[in-house]
Amino acid sequence: MAHPRVYFSLPVRPFLSRRARCSRLFLQDLQRPCIAQNRFQSTNAAAEIPPPPSKSPVAEVTPDLSHLDPSPEDYSRFIFQDKCRVKVHAGSGGHGCVAYLREKYVEEGPPNGGDGGSGGGIYIQTVEGLTSLHKLARRGIIRASRGRNGQGKSKGGKRGEDVLLQVPVGTVVREVSRYDPVEEEWARIKAAEEASYLSKEEKEVWGNPDDPEVEREEGFEETEEAEFNPVRHDRWVLHPAAKPSDFLMVQFPKSYPRRQNIAAMEPKSPIWLDLSKPMDKPMLLAAGGIGGLGNPHFATRTMGRPKFASRGEGGMMLELDFELKLLADVGLVGKPNAGKSTLLRSLTNSRTRIGNWEFTTLSPSIGTVITDDMKGRPLVESKARRTHFTIADIPGLVEGAHLDRGLGLGFLRHIDRAGILAFVVDLSRGDPVQELQKLWHELGEYERMRDADPDSTEEDDLIEWNPFDESADRQQILGREPAPASNTNRDGSLPPLAMTPLHLKPWFVVATKADLEDTQDQFRALQKYLSGVQDGSIEHPSGHERAWKERVCVVPVSAKRGEGVSRIPKLVMELLE
Numbered sequence: 198m199a200h201p202r203v204y205f206s207l208p209v210r211p212f213l214s215r216r217a218r219c220s221r222l223f224l225q226d227l228q229r230p231c232i233a234q235n236r237f238q239s240t241n242a243a244a245e246i247p248p249p250p251s252k253s254p255v256a257e258v259t260p261d262l263s264h265l266d267p268s269p270e271d272y273s274r275f276i277f278q279d280k281c282r283v284k285v286h287a288g289s290g291g292h293g294c295v296a297y298l299r300e301k302y303v304e305e306g307p308p309n310g311g312d313g314g315s316g317g318g319i320y321i322q323t324v325e326g327l328t329s330l331h332k333l334a335r336r337g338i339i340r341a342s343r344g345r346n347g348q349g350k351s352k353g354g355k356r357g358e359d360v361l362l363q364v365p366v367g368t369v370v371r372e373v374s375r376y377d378p379v380e381e382e383w384a385r386i387k388a389a390e391e392a393s394y395l396s397k398e399e400k401e402v403w404g405n406p407d408d409p410e411v412e413r414e415e416g417f418e419e420t421e422e423a424e425f426n427p428v429r430h431d432r433w434v435l436h437p438a439a440k441p442s443d444f445l446m447v448q449f450p451k452s453y454p455r456r457q458n459i460a461a462m463e464p465k466s467p468i469w470l471d472l473s474k475p476m477d478k479p480m481l482l483a484a485g486g487i488g489g490l491g492n493p494h495f496a497t498r499t500m501g502r503p504k505f506a507s508r509g510e511g512g513m514m515l516e517l518d519f520e521l522k523l524l525a526d527v528g529l530v531g532k533p534n535a536g537k538s539t540l541l542r543s544l545t546n547s548r549t550r551i552g553n554w555e556f557t558t559l560s561p562s563i564g565t566v567i568t569d570d571m572k573g574r575p576l577v578e579s580k581a582r583r584t585h586f587t588i589a590d591i592p593g594l595v596e597g598a599h600l601d602r603g604l605g606l607g608f609l610r611h612i613d614r615a616g617i618l619a620f621v622v623d624l625s626r627g628d629p630v631q632e633l634q635k636l637w638h639e640l641g642e643y644e645r646m647r648d649a650d651p652d653s654t655e656e657d658d659l660i661e662w663n664p665f666d667e668s669a670d671r672q673q674i675l676g677r678e679p680a681p682a683s684n685t686n687r688d689g690s691l692p693p694l695a696m697t698p699l700h701l702k703p704w705f706v707v708a709t710k711a712d713l714e715d716t717q718d719q720f721r722a723l724q725k726y727l728s729g730v731q732d733g734s735i736e737h738p739s740g741h742e743r744a745w746k747e748r749v750c751v752v753p754v755s756a757k758r759g760e761g762v763s764r765i766p767k768l769v770m771e772l773l774e
């Protein structure tokens with residue numbers, strides 16, 4: 198027989214009952230079950246607005262609790278991805294135009310070709326409400342559009358469309374590789390200048406260039422190479438009526454690669470962004486290539502009607518690695534079948550799978566608890582001023598999970614990414630204190646293994662010095678900066694992200710299945726243990742002396758009946774402060 202109420206002997210502080218009249222969220226006080234309509238708003242919230250609370254006693258309301266004890270087939274899959282690698286291409290610039298003014302009595306008018314439009318840029322913005330990177334991962338390669346070519350009558354080309362990447366708050370973006378055509382072109386020009394500078398120096402040092410012997414041995418070929426100036430078809434456009442051979446006839450001026458002014462706002466290379474806050478405006482990742490110049494830009498006193506215009510610059514390509522550092526504000530940590538998914542269902546609109554067997558949940562699902570009434574009025578008072586928080590239901594943790602048992606290390610990684618840990622212990626199955634200690638033990642072992650990762654040994658810190666490295670000398674000669682340090686390891690992989698140690702995270706315990714018989718004593722034992730941990734008379738279950746234990750508490754709930762769960766939002770909001 199089920200227990201009539203969740204531990205009536207516990208101090209019940211009706212923190213929400215004052216607002217119960219206007220609350221869509223917590224209509225009933227703690228002694229009453231959560232009812233389906235009063236859970237949290239979904240996207241079609243308007244359709245779900247419950248009828249205004251009648252003046253009749255709440256006891257008349259018959260809550261629909263079927264969603265808390267659904268059949269194993271009644272669930273919807275939560276598509277989740279916490280990591281992805283994407284290639285982004287900024288748009289190339291449009292080409293300049295070769296055109297001339299033509300009027301009735303002006304046959305050979307001045308040049309009036311328009312400039313090409315700049316290519317579209319790639320922007321990024323964090324958006325609240327997003328919880329997964331799967332939409333981004335699905336796109337694989339993302340391209341901003343190209344700028345349009347300039348036209349006659351001095352008409353400039355249209356700009357390319359920008360692309361906005363929307364990512365969840367708590368995403369870390371790291372650059373794996375980049376291809377920047379402008380940078381490449383500069384490198385080519387500098388290499389050519391360096392070659393001519395060195396050959397000039399060599400000639401000065403090794404003798405008279407008029408010496409026929411020197412010329413015969415090496416000079417002839419080198420002079421040929423230095424003077425040969427190939428036509429850069431990829432940098433110029435001719436009039437549409439021109440023949441390819443005209444490329445050889447035209448005297449092109451020196452052309453240097455250019456960038457758009459907004460490129461100054463790009464993050465420094467290599468990109469490493471920790472987007473831990475919601476952003477009110479997008480941030481530029483890669484500016485599009487600048488458009489080419491129309492033929493009026495090349496008019497000189499000797500060449501009034503230039504027959505060429507410049508091509509637009511190519512857009513930058515970035516290979517980026519996205520990783521969710523903050524998966525959710527709260528992570529549910531517990532053994533399989535402890536009731537984590539049922540708890541998530543009772544707190545949010547989640548339709549995660551529930552079944553009376555172990556490992557029902559195979560990948561995390563995230564639910565959002567909305568803590569305002571959608572009019573800016575908070576339903577849960579807190580200093581954090583948050584309107585919502587997220588909860589992650591993570592697959593169950595078995596003994597030896599750190600040795601890749603059960604569902605392995607993959608989901609321990611997810612626990613690492615929760616801001617607050619909520620340990621879910623089943624009061625009906627053995628000693629909850631031992632269960633809690635085992636869960637902490639697993640987390641501790643995992644952390645020890647992770648921190649002893651061979652990737653992070655001092656080997657990486659060693660600086661290799663090669664006294665015969667000529668390239669370093671050359672860079673010094675040209676006054677160039679050495680190549681920037683890369684994000685990647687030597688094998689091309691990215692290093693793991695640094696996380697907050699688990700024992701420093703705030704945590705609390707949710708004791709589930711409190712509606713079952715003979716669970717009260719287990720609960721009292723757990724409560725006693727935790728008050729001992731808090732006042733320091735009992736060692737922290739993580740074994741760390743400086744572990745977080747400021748407000749360790751246990752919340753008894755019957756998630757299946759929706760009882761006691763409404764204390765959790767208030768508790769979480771306090772911990773989020």
Ligand SMILES: Nc1nc2c(ncn2[C@@H]2O[C@H](COP(=O)(O)OP(=O)(O)OP(=O)(O)O)[C@@H](O)[C@H]2O)c(=O)[nH]1
Pocket residue numbers: 265266531532533534535536537538539540550551552553554555556557558559591592593594709710711712713754755756757758
């Ligand atoms: N009586 C009672 N049963 C519960 C309660 N919470 C969950 N259960 C039952 O416990 C079983 C397991 O619940 P789940 O929510 O799937 O457990 P889980 O922790 O998500 O399990 P895994 O996904 O396998 O890790 C289901 O049959 C639930 O109906 C509760 O508060 N009271």
Ligand SMILES: [Mg+2]
Pocket residue numbers: 537538539550551557558590
């Ligand atoms: Mg589950």
